[in-house]
Amino acid sequence: MQLDLNLLAALDALLEEGSVAGAAARLHVTAPAMSRSLGRIRRTTGDQILVRTGRTMTPTPYAIAVRAQVHELLHQVQGVLAPSRELDLATLERTFTLRWHESLIALSGPALLTSVRAQAPGVRLRFIGESNFESHELRRGEVDLEANANRPGAPDVRSVKAGETRLVTVVRQGHALTRAKTLTARRYAAAEHVIVSRRGNLDNALDEALAGLGLSRRVVASAPTEAAAFAFARDSDLVLSVPEATTRSAVTDLGLAVLPLPLELPLAQVHLSWHQRYDTDTAHAWLRGLAREALAAIAAPGGSQGPL
Structure with a gap:
């Protein structure tokens, strides 16, 4: 059987986002195209992957079981295809600017700073608050990472769901x-x-x-x-x-x-965003990983109803 590696990226996005629309936005494709990819994945695996429960989509037991494996496989494929760059954290000297919602700075900032200091003592973090108006600093390279409840709409800005809470x-x-x-x-x-x-x-x-x-x-x-x-x-x-x-x-x-809250509402989500110019920047990827871990840790026990 000839496998399409694009399906691996689609499956990873579907499992991370929990919806066809969310996965489509993440990979910058149309919802119909992502729906067709889901159909191909279902035929290939013989599993429904996501099933509708009311207004939301719920992963099947098989999907939950392979989620981590799929993410790791995709990471390995990207590592093979991307240029190899060595990263020496002990000698890395760099300043990263993070525009985060103020509550996220208070909740996740200390844990992130502790991890950064332990691994790369030469790295400095500049946390700045959100602006009252739409900012283009991420696209201009003046901000390295944004974290808030909004998924970016610009096609050159990447994002990943880092956490969710009710x-x-x-x-x-x-x-x-x-x-x-x-x-x-x-x-x-x-x-x-x-x-x-x-x-x-x-x-x-x-x-x-x-x-x-x-x-x-x-x-x-x-x-x-x-x-x-x-x-x-x-x-x-x-x-x-x-x-x-x-x-x-x-x-x-x-x-x-x-x-x-006596209302049925979707979980409040936290999105971590960066410009695509940093996709293959190993130092930036390292910081993204630590930031995602710190943000995921804030989900209240029992408050999350989906993957982090």
Whole structure:
């Protein structure tokens, strides 16, 4: 049987992204083309690979079993075909600039810096916050890695899903919602809310989800950072909804209460992005690997419903 190595890349993308649309965006092909690739993979393996469960796709037991092997095989193939470049981490001297969401810097930055310092003491990391407007610094080479919830749309920018976590509701201790036997969508919508938006928006995807249920909420404030939003929630009756992974220190340091979000929403994802010029840069690839490990580690225990 003659095997097409392109199917290996397609299978890896499908298993990593968990959807035809996500895999197509990752490999910069059309969704119909990726759907045809999935069909060929199914015929070749004799397995469905991904099956639909409601609005999402779920990997089969076979797909889960071979996920790591497929990723490693693809990595080996890329290593054979790509130019070989030796990397001496002990003598490497380089400064990398990382534009990450502020919560990701707080959660994953220390672990990443510790790993970098242990392996390459001559490497320095410049963490900078997200901008209020669309930036082209990644494409200009002024930023090495971006990490946030957004998948880049530019064809020359690569990305990989580094982690995911569910959304939860955060309120002060003693809030009326903490005394409710069940937090329903109607009770949730009836409360007043604060949201996180560095651009000052007063609505987000949660409002669309509520509208689908015939409900609406009143957002009385927005905050540019989660730290500021946590302070609003701590000192008032405002309700805040954020990724569960970002609530750990808030629960401990601020004494906030975390409740399940009474809405069915996709998991909040973290995407790691870089410009294609760095695809074969061994030092950059090394840092990408460490960054992906640090970001994947923040998924809350029991909060992730998919592969990291």
